[in-house]
Amino acid sequence: MCMFKGKRFRNTMIVSLCAILPVLSACSGNGDSKGADPTAASSTAGGTTQPDNPFAKKMTLNMYNAGSWIGGGTPLPAREQDIQRQMLENAVNIDLQMTIPIAGEDIAKLNTLLASGDIPDMIFFNNRTDAIKYYQDGLIAELDGYLDQFPKLQKYFSQDQWDALKFKGKTIGTPGLELVSGIAGWWIRNDWLKNLNLQVPTTTEELFQVMKAFTFNDPDKNGKDDTYGFVGGVPKDGDISNTAVQGLGLNAIMWLFGVNPHKIDIVDGKLVNHNTDPRMKEAVTYINRMVTEKVIDPDWVTLATTGEKIQKGKIGISVSDWRMMDNPTKIIEVSGETPEWISMAPVKGPDGKQILGEMAFQSNMWVISKKAAQDPEKVKRILALLEYWYADEEAYPYFAYGDKGIFWDYNEKKEVVRLTPEKAVQEAKHYVNHYKLPRRAADALYYNFKKLEFTSAVHQTNLKYSISPKPSVYLVPDESDSLYQDRKKFINEALLKFIYGREPISQWDNYVQTLEKTYKLKEYEENVMKQLKEQGVIK
Numbered sequence: 001m002c003m004f005k006g007k008r009f010r011n012t013m014i015v016s017l018c019a020i021l022p023v024l025s026a027c028s029g030n031g032d033s034k035g036a037d038p039t040a041a042s043s044t045a046g047g048t049t050q051p052d053n054p055f056a057k058k059m060t061l062n063m064y065n066a067g068s069w070i071g072g073g074t075p076l077p078a079r080e081q082d083i084q085r086q087m088l089e090n091a092v093n094i095d096l097q098m099t100i101p102i103a104g105e106d107i108a109k110l111n112t113l114l115a116s117g118d119i120p121d122m123i124f125f126n127n128r129t130d131a132i133k134y135y136q137d138g139l140i141a142e143l144d145g146y147l148d149q150f151p152k153l154q155k156y157f158s159q160d161q162w163d164a165l166k167f168k169g170k171t172i173g174t175p176g177l178e179l180v181s182g183i184a185g186w187w188i189r190n191d192w193l194k195n196l197n198l199q200v201p202t203t204t205e206e207l208f209q210v211m212k213a214f215t216f217n218d219p220d221k222n223g224k225d226d227t228y229g230f231v232g233g234v235p236k237d238g239d240i241s242n243t244a245v246q247g248l249g250l251n252a253i254m255w256l257f258g259v260n261p262h263k264i265d266i267v268d269g270k271l272v273n274h275n276t277d278p279r280m281k282e283a284v285t286y287i288n289r290m291v292t293e294k295v296i297d298p299d300w301v302t303l304a305t306t307g308e309k310i311q312k313g314k315i316g317i318s319v320s321d322w323r324m325m326d327n328p329t330k331i332i333e334v335s336g337e338t339p340e341w342i343s344m345a346p347v348k349g350p351d352g353k354q355i356l357g358e359m360a361f362q363s364n365m366w367v368i369s370k371k372a373a374q375d376p377e378k379v380k381r382i383l384a385l386l387e388y389w390y391a392d393e394e395a396y397p398y399f400a401y402g403d404k405g406i407f408w409d410y411n412e413k414k415e416v417v418r419l420t421p422e423k424a425v426q427e428a429k430h431y432v433n434h435y436k437l438p439r440r441a442a443d444a445l446y447y448n449f450k451k452l453e454f455t456s457a458v459h460q461t462n463l464k465y466s467i468s469p470k471p472s473v474y475l476v477p478d479e480s481d482s483l484y485q486d487r488k489k490f491i492n493e494a495l496l497k498f499i500y501g502r503e504p505i506s507q508w509d510n511y512v513q514t515l516e517k518t519y520k521l522k523e524y525e526e527n528v529m530k531q532l533k534e535q536g537v538i539k
Helices: 011-020 083-092 106-115 128-136 151-156 159-163 190-195 204-216 250-255 278-292 298-302 307-311 329-335 376-391 396-400 423-428 430-435 452-464 484-500 505-517 521-534
Strands: 059-064 094-099 122-125 184-189 228-230 264-267 270-273 315-321 341-344 365-368 408-410 416-418
Touching (some): 083 376, 083 396, 122 128, 128 365, 151 376, 184 452, 204 228, 204 278, 250 278, 278 484, 278 505, 307 315, 307 329, 341 452, 484 521
Parallel strands (some): 059 122
Antiparallel strands (some): 122 365, 184 315, 184 341, 264 270, 408 416
16 A cells, blocks of 8 residues: 655645555655757756667656746747757657746645646656655656766766755655855944944954944944944744845844854764754844944844845945945936945854854755656656756757847857846746746856956855854754744744844843743754754754
């Protein structure tokens, strides 16, 4: 009997999947040359030469592309107008049928397909947690027996990226979209520093004193009390560490103390929970001081974005996108001035370390369904498709930038240069964003910087002070932990109360005791250690 674990599937989905996958033994367990026509790509992906064409037989592949940057709101054009589709199809001799869900509705749409028995051959998951749940439910095939046959695909990503897609020692997917690390970094008004004869701060105390001077010493010399040292905000879910919302600042301040909400460390084989660590108490005490002494814009508690505040020209320090000053047209228009924002390294924390935040964790992935894996040749065809799509150097600009002659071209030195088409052309070709997943995170040409050297240098500063992801990125919520969401909500709210001053810091020990007694913190931490051992993160 086929059994699918978990509460996500409705009975109809379980019946459908069991009917389709009865023979699966693991069901209950777990190039074109420069100037050439790109649609006439070689029928052997990755440039591999074999005596017999492995793609002689045409194959239909059903792709569920939830990794598109624009979601399903932009339809694909007819095949004859879609150069990228033609390239993929011709490269490995397939009929590509792509389904693109509306952004944010990818899991609901996938469940609908599964319930109807329409299981895609390859599926993009936006996070590792969802992928693991479906793997545990018996939907996803393991790839370890196939990947060595596709060395270019393996080399395209780092070992850390591949390791992130392992669960209990098994590779359950291939990297999908390479995430960008060091997006948000520290910025400071250098013109204000000059006006007040101050230096770029290097410690947390110096940082506070500069914030204070920017708030009370009229740094813009307009004779008005209308500036603030720092601008910050809070994500709508109250989770300061939410990686989906970067540049709100409070998480960066906490990292100066070496901690962030819901993160963990393993020190000498023992778990260190950031939520209760003394360093977290130091961090919230520091931010509370910022609030109490009014050096942070008072709207911080309701801000979900800081861009508008920065544009008005009344903020002296922010944690913002590394591209903020690449094209500061909006800032100049709104503020009526040309502010001298400069990038700065994170200041030294109490332990002397300079930490901006974590490097991006490779959490998204392509997976192959067990239904597709019933045919080993289909698995190989899918991996060949991915190898061509991601690792073919000559095809790369067609996927990362768009159509040649419209979004890019070769100069006289045969170097790729970016082009900026008219708005109407960009809109007509908007669908090319469905294919941009191979884009390299550090590809400056992709971002098409106006100030290439300046902006790239800012990014390198951010990367220099980014640390490896904490082990918490490997954790999967335990379905038997009924307190998981309530515990997380309590922590988010408690930390904000300490910061805002609604709860005095003297009540910190009571906060920890409540976590231990009411929210069964010790049991949760035991489960964390168990998971990390099972996944080989700790021995």
